[in-house]
Amino acid sequence: MAMVQITDARKSYEGGFEALRGVNLSIEQGEILALLGPNGAGKTTLISAICGITQPTSGLIQVGGHDVVRDYRKARALVGLVPQEINLEPFAKVRSTVEFSRGLFGLKRDDALIERILRQLSLWDKRDNSVRELSGGMKRRVLIAKALAHEPRVLFLDEPTAGVDVELRRDMWDVVAEMKRDGVTIILTTHYIEEAEAIADRVGVINKGQILLVEEKASLMQRMGQKTLRIELTDPIDAIPSSLNEYALIRAEDGGLIYTYDTRAERTGIGRLMADLSEAGLHVRDVSTAQNSLEDIFVGLVAQQEDAA
């Protein structure tokens, strides 16, 4: 059974704005799901509805088989949340605020666990500092520490690496990877496609309150991915011979050619292209291919929805 099961979730805010328009999503235990979507897509609203911060207007949301509205105690006990905004009490001490988070879940104090979490997030040296004395990246780590303090089985990270430098981002990815090893299910939202590419098992794309797609990262990139073939010629050309028009080739700066093809297509047309090239008297010196990034896929999907609307 899925760890998080969302069935036709809708959310209308006061004033009638519909931020979630029938979301269906199923997240398996132990996987990392990256939710990609532009600003205002409904990522935070979706997470808020799962975690109990906002009431879904309709639909069913279950965590670990427990309805998050009716069975909120059991559902929320499983969930840790790292919010998008840095919401911290400025005068609280690092360690005490993390201990408080554990206490709120009704759990017994566990100094060893808190120490391990703080060390893992490189906050141990700052344990007796107050929050306002920390840098922005450290504050974000405090938020993560608070979310981990009750040993959640499902962790939501709402743009955990926004405004965080590269090194820290890698640290966070390490933490996420370690949690995954412990079997924790992780859902993160991000604007950084590289982040999804780097750590997610599956990628979901959300826009205007609807999930456009959820797919294995690898198969997604393969299925949707377009590849480009760069062809280096022995004798660079100034113009593309008209006999090659059907291939929609682009002349590269070095006088070579660029061919774009769809890996989904039954035939990529590469063999025929090669034959037609020699027919046209062009000699191929070297070829290389490049896969399109998730970013291109993502932009393409959102544009499609926009066109459909």
Next chain:
Amino acid sequence: MNWPAIGSIYSHEMMRFFRTLMQSFLSPVISTSLYFVVFGAAIGSRIDEVEGVSYGAFIVPGLIMLSVITQAISNGSFGIFFPKFTGTIYELLSAPINFFEIVIGFVGAAATKALFIGIVILGTSFLFVDLTIQHPAAMMAFMVMTGVSFALFGFIIGIWAKNFEQLQLVPLLIVTPLIFLGGSFYSISMLPPFWQTIALLNPVVYLISGFRWAFFGMADVPIAASLLAIAAFMAICLGVVWWIFRTGWRIRS
């Protein structure tokens, strides 16, 4: 009931109080002393006794009520407003606790602080006047009920308030006048008949009267009316809290 979680909220709230314990302790001592000097000396030299009680002693219950009520409201409202303001309320909302448990934690802490201050004032009063408390248990019960119900009222204000101005508004415009006009420093029997009738519309009159009865065995209104007033006030506050819980008003958008 998730009692460990309630305990966490309670002690988290109390921690802030203990951090500034000296301040929490000194300010009521100083302000009470000032009241005794100003009211006790200046007015007390003109009124020696009210219904057989020295004026200095007569104002003690009113002084305590004044502080317990204002402290309960300000602690109760600030306690829940602060997480709303800093955004840390997300933690309370996503924890496996319900709204009543949140209320018990915050209101319990706010009432505790108010009672602490009430007791400090009572202690300080002994330095200035001769006091014997006729019904100590009733006195404590009244103080606890007042602290709890006004902490609840403060909690509601804290949920309602969208900014610091609103947070101050209700205490400033409504509560403080009601307390000052509630017979803290005089017996309403000292008022002209018309104003006596008006005063009976002020709920605080019933609280202070009942509290004064616990001290001196005398009251402006029957003790049953005082008990009824505080019970009714608490019931109204609980009703509003229950409604907030049902609707998620101003918390769960």
